[in-house]
Amino acid sequence: MNSFTEENYIKSIYHLSKDGNQAVNTNSIAEQTSTKASSVTDMIKKLAEKGLINYVKYQGVTLTPKGYSLAVGIIRKHRLWEVFLVEKLQFKWDEVHDIAEQLEHIKSDTLVDRLADFLGNPKADPHGDLIPDKEGKFQSKDLIRISKMEAGDTGIISGVNEHSPKFLQYLEKSGLVLGKKIAVIEVIEFDGSVILLMENKEITISREAAKNILILA
Amino acid sequence: MNSFTEENYIKSIYHLSKDGNQAVNTNSIAEQTSTKASSVTDMIKKLAEKGLINYVKYQGVTLTPKGYSLAVGIIRKHRLWEVFLVEKLQFKWDEVHDIAEQLEHIKSDTLVDRLADFLGNPKADPHGDLIPDKEGKFQSKDLIRISKMEAGDTGIISGVNEHSPKFLQYLEKSGLVLGKKIAVIEVIEFDGSVILLMENKEITISREAAKNILILA
DNA sequence: TAGTATTTTTAGATTTATCTAAAAATTAAA
DNA sequence: TTTAATTTTTAGATAAATCTAAAAATACTA
Ligand SMILES: [Mn+2]
Ligand SMILES: [Mn+2]
Ligand SMILES: [Mn+2]
Ligand SMILES: [Mn+2]
Numbered sequence: 001m002n003s004f005t006e007e008n009y010i011k012s013i014y015h016l017s018k019d020g021n022q023a024v025n026t027n028s029i030a031e032q033t034s035t036k037a038s039s040v041t042d043m044i045k046k047l048a049e050k051g052l053i054n055y056v057k058y059q060g061v062t063l064t065p066k067g068y069s070l071a072v073g074i075i076r077k078h079r080l081w082e083v084f085l086v087e088k089l090q091f092k093w094d095e096v097h098d099i100a101e102q103l104e105h106i107k108s109d110t111l112v113d114r115l116a117d118f119l120g121n122p123k124a125d126p127h128g129d130l131i132p133d134k135e136g137k138f139q140s141k142d143l144i145r146i147s148k149m150e151a152g153d154t155g156i157i158s159g160v161n162e163h164s165p166k167f168l169q170y171l172e173k174s175g176l177v178l179g180k181k182i183a184v185i186e187v188i189e190f191d192g193s194v195i196l197l198m199e200n201k202e203i204t205i206s207r208e209a210a211k212n213i214l215i216l217a
Numbered sequence: 218m219n220s221f222t223e224e225n226y227i228k229s230i231y232h233l234s235k236d237g238n239q240a241v242n243t244n245s246i247a248e249q250t251s252t253k254a255s256s257v258t259d260m261i262k263k264l265a266e267k268g269l270i271n272y273v274k275y276q277g278v279t280l281t282p283k284g285y286s287l288a289v290g291i292i293r294k295h296r297l298w299e300v301f302l303v304e305k306l307q308f309k310w311d312e313v314h315d316i317a318e319q320l321e322h323i324k325s326d327t328l329v330d331r332l333a334d335f336l337g338n339p340k341a342d343p344h345g346d347l348i349p350d351k352e353g354k355f356q357s358k359d360l361i362r363i364s365k366m367e368a369g370d371t372g373i374i375s376g377v378n379e380h381s382p383k384f385l386q387y388l389e390k391s392g393l394v395l396g397k398k399i400a401v402i403e404v405i406e407f408d409g410s411v412i413l414l415m416e417n418k419e420i421t422i423s424r425e426a427a428k429n430i431l432i433l434a
Numbered sequence: 435t436a437g438t439a440t441t442t443t444t445a446g447a448t449t450t451a452t453c454t455a456a457a458a459a460t461t462a463a464a
Numbered sequence: 465t466t467t468a469a470t471t472t473t474t475a476g477a478t479a480a481a482t483c484t485a486a487a488a489a490t491a492c493t494a
Contacts, residue, residue, distance in 0.1 A: 005451065026472055039452055041473055046450090058459060058472060089331040099325050106319045114306040222481070243442055256482055258443055263480090275442060275489060 002050075004105045007074055009033060009043050010052055011104075013063060014071035023060035072136040073112075078104035079125035080115050086126040087119060093126040094168035127168075128159025128178050128214060143214035146184070146194055147207055154183040159214035167212065174203060176213060219267075221322045224291055226250060226260050227269055228321075230280060231288035240277035289353040290329075295321035296342035297332050303343040304336060310343040311385035344385075345376025345395055345431060360431035363401070363411055364424055371400040376431035384429065391420060393430060 012032040016024040030037045048055035052067035081103040085091040130138045157180045185195040192207030229249040233241040247254045265272035269284035298320040302308040347355045374397045402412040409424030
C-alpha cells in the first residue's frame with residue numbers, strides 16, 4: 001500500500017517527465033512537491049526500493065512500468081472525480097482541482113470503474129485533459145496552442161495548459177470555454193497578442209493567454 | 218486542520234460514548250482504534266490540547282461541543298457517501314463501509330452540501346443509520362430490536378445494529394432488508410430465537426440476529 | 435481496610451516524512 | 465583543464481503516531 005505522499009511524488013514525477021518520457025531531476029521534484037531536495041532524495045530512494053522508479057545517483061529518475069501505471073491510475077481518478085464534481089454536483093471548472101487532489105487517493109478499483117460508468121466513461125475532464133481508460137490508455141487528441149496559430153486558422157477550444165482558478169475564471173468570464181469555435185483574425189506582431197472571432201464577436205487575448213488555450217483544428 | 222488519525226479517534230470516542238453522552242475510557246478507545254492504551258493516552262492529550270475533548274487523568278474523556286460537531290460532521294459524510302455508493306453506483310449495502318471510511322475524511326463543506334442535495338438530502342443511510350443535517354441535528358426515530366418484541370408485534374425493518382458484511386449478506390439472502398414488514402409469530406423460550414412472518418413466509422432467526430435488527434413499530 | 439487485580443500513564447524506542455547544514459559529485463565557465 | 469557554480473546526496477535533528485515495558489493510580493475483594 002502506498003501513502004498519499006508516495007502517490008503525490010509519483011504523480012509529480014509523471015507530470016514533470018512530460019507524461020512519462022524524459023528523466024526528472026531532484027530539484028524539480030522538490031519544487032513540484034513543495035519540499036526540499038534532501039527530502040526528495042530520501043523519498044526517491046524509497047520509491048526505487050519499491051520498484052516504482054529507476055534511480056541512479058545524480059542521474060535523476062524515470063518511472064518503471066509499475067510506477068507509470070500507478071501514476072496513470074491516480075490521474076484517471078483525479079480527472080473522473082473532477083467530471084463528477086462538475087457534471088453531477090454543479091461545481092465550476094475552477095473549483096474542482098483541490099477537492100480532486102484529495103479524492104484521487106481513495107483506494108478501490110471497483111469504485112473507479114463504477115464511477116467511470118456512472119459518468120458515461122468520459123474521455124476528457126472539465127479542463128479538456130484526457131482521461132485514461134481502465135488499461136491506462138489515453139485516446140490522444142492533437143491540440144495546438146492558440147499562440148501557434150496564424151491569421152485565418154480556425155478550431156474549437158478543447159483544453160487548457162494552465163489550471164489556476166484565476167485563469168479559468170478569466171476564460172469563463174470571457175466566454176472562452178471548452179467547445180467554443182474560434183477563428184484567428186490577427187496576431188499582433190508587437191506583443192504577440194491575438195485577436196479572435198468567436199460567435200461574431202472580436203476578443204483580444206494576450207500572448208500569455210494564447211499559449212495556454214488549446215485548440216482542436 | 219485535523220489529521221485522519223485524529224478524526225478517527227474523535228469518531229471512535231463519539232460512538233463509544235453512545236452518541237456523545239457518557240465518558241469513554243482509555244482501553245475501549247484502544248480497542249476501537251486497534252492501538253494500544255499507551256498510544257491512546259498520547260493522542261487524547263493532544264486532542265484535549267486542541268479543545269476537542271475534556272480529559273482528566275484516569276477519568277476517561279468526553280467530547281467538547283467542538284469535538285462533538287467534528288464527530289457528527291464526519292458521520293454525516295460517512296453516511297452520505299454510503300448512500301451515494303448504493304444509490305448511484307450500485308454497490309451492495311455490505312460493500313460500502315470501507316470505502317466510506319476513506320471518503321469521510323475528504324475536506325470540503327461545499328462538497329458535503331452539494332452531495333447531500335444531489336442525493337435528495339436523505340435522512341438515513343443504507344443501513345438505516347440516521348444522517349445528521351448540516352447543523353448536526355438527527356431526526357430521531359424510535360427503533361426497537363426484534364429481540365425486544367413479543368408474539369403478535371409487528372413493524373417495519375428500519376435499521377441494523379451490526380454492520381459486518383457477513384451479517385448484512387445473511388440478511389440480504391434471507392430477504393430481511395430495510396422496508397420489509399414483519400410480524401413476530403413466536404419467541405422460542407429455550408434459546409430466544411424468533412419466528413417471523415414476512416410476505417406470507419415464516420422465517421426463523423437466532424436471538425443474536427434478532428438483537429441486531431431494528432424495527433419501526 | 436489491607437492486599438490484589440486492573441487500568442492508565444510514563445519512559446524510552448521506532449518509523450515516516452520532513453528539515454538545515456555540510457560534503458560530494460556534476461556541470462559550466464574561465 | 466583548472467576553477468567556480470550548481471546540483472545532489474549525506475549527516476544529524478525534529479515532529480507525528482505508534483510500540484513495549486515498567487511505574488503509578490484506581491478499582492475490586494476478601
Ligand atoms: Mn485537476
Ligand atoms: Mn483537470
Ligand atoms: Mn459505515
Ligand atoms: Mn452505515
